[in-house]
Amino acid sequence: MTIENRAVRYQSLIPCTSAFIDTRSPGSDKKENFTIIGPGVAENPEQHVHISIPHGFNIGGARQPAGCLNSQHSHLTEEVFVVHTGVWRFMSGVNADDGDVALAAGDVISIPTDIFRGFECIEGIKEGNRDDLGYLHAVLGGDDPGRVLWSPSVFDMAKEYGLVLLADGSLIDKTKGEAIPAGKQPMSVTTKAQIESHRVVTSEELKSIILRCAEFDWQNDTVLSKFAGVEEAALIGDENKNEHIKSSRLGWSHGFVMRALKMQPNASIPEHIRQEEEVIFVHKGSVKITVGNESIELSEGDNFTTPISSVRRFENIRDTEAILYVTRGGNSPSTPQFI
Numbered sequence: 001m002t003i004e005n006r007a008v009r010y011q012s013l014i015p016c017t018s019a020f021i022d023t024r025s026p027g028s029d030k031k032e033n034f035t036i037i038g039p040g041v042a043e044n045p046e047q048h049v050h051i052s053i054p055h056g057f058n059i060g061g062a063r064q065p066a067g068c069l070n071s072q073h074s075h076l077t078e079e080v081f082v083v084h085t086g087v088w089r090f091m092s093g094v095n096a097d098d099g100d101v102a103l104a105a106g107d108v109i110s111i112p113t114d115i116f117r118g119f120e121c122i123e124g125i126k127e128g129n130r131d132d133l134g135y136l137h138a139v140l141g142g143d144d145p146g147r148v149l150w151s152p153s154v155f156d157m158a159k160e161y162g163l164v165l166l167a168d169g170s171l172i173d174k175t176k177g178e179a180i181p182a183g184k185q186p187m188s189v190t191t192k193a194q195i196e197s198h199r200v201v202t203s204e205e206l207k208s209i210i211l212r213c214a215e216f217d218w219q220n221d222t223v224l225s226k227f228a229g230v231e232e233a234a235l236i237g238d239e240n241k242n243e244h245i246k247s248s249r250l251g252w253s254h255g256f257v258m259r260a261l262k263m264q265p266n267a268s269i270p271e272h273i274r275q276e277e278e279v280i281f282v283h284k285g286s287v288k289i290t291v292g293n294e295s296i297e298l299s300e301g302d303n304f305t306t307p308i309s310s311v312r313r314f315e316n317i318r319d320t321e322a323i324l325y326v327t328r329g330g331n332s333p334s335t336p337q338f339i
Helices: 152-160 192-196 203-209
Strands: 032-037 049-051 057-065 069-074 079-085 087-092 099-103 108-111 117-123 125-127 130-141 163-165 171-173 230-236 256-263 268-273 278-284 287-291 294-298 303-306 311-315 322-329
Touching: 032 303, 057 117, 057 322, 069 152, 079 087, 079 278, 087 130, 099 108, 099 203, 108 203, 108 230, 117 130, 130 256, 152 163, 256 268, 278 287, 287 303, 294 303
Parallel strands: 032 049
Antiparallel strands: 032 057, 057 130, 069 117, 079 108, 079 130, 087 099, 087 117, 125 130, 163 171, 230 256, 256 322, 268 311, 278 303, 278 322, 287 294, 287 311
């Protein structure tokens, strides 16, 4: 596999507009779901998976216009979002009325497993021939993040539009002539007991699970930021003394960590090796990555997964600042080995 095959370009993303049971509900019918690395949680087998290599976590994306809603649900694993473009509102509670918080470009939210959540783009940006789109970069824990647990109201809405969610997590579209296969059963509507196992989280309490990009604790004394023009900030994960990384406020166990790297023009991180999965998401600017004797340049919105044990080098060859969000497998990644 060439390193280009390990890149998922933003401009080449393949969306699914019918990934979930709520995709025909008014206000939810214009969202695009992307499964970038790993199987994701899409309920429609038509969802395209860009890279299927197991990483211990999944990378996905959501793009939608202002006013487009992702209905209330919860997950079996941790879910982290980075706002890439637009302004987004996140709502807690089975009926979206416990609390809400708005995040702008660069901000991060980590939503634990015991919280019902929904989200919508409330202010988009110009993209192509649209002027109202927003994009979220998403990370879900585990190789298999399981299925979505929906608010009961979502099942009621789906019936009106011919969609049936089965117990195995797949979606049946009756408007296309699909029928429930023999031996299969519809998924049971979420019970009162399941709902009560989730926390009630107010707007004030939601502030404890977000990081504003303006508040990132940028360090220049970590293993990676000791090079000129490089800064690093812990976003997801606990203190890592081997890498001189401080604990993030979002420091509880996720099964992965996320760091931000800021690289000034001409800054570089020399050749080194890592022993865990590493996915680089370009939020701002661009970066040149060299793996072995191959090089690739990534632009805003692109993802790249670096092969384990490979020799890699990062460079900002442009005249503008680059900001990368880097996800690595495990709660305490090992120290990189510099060549």
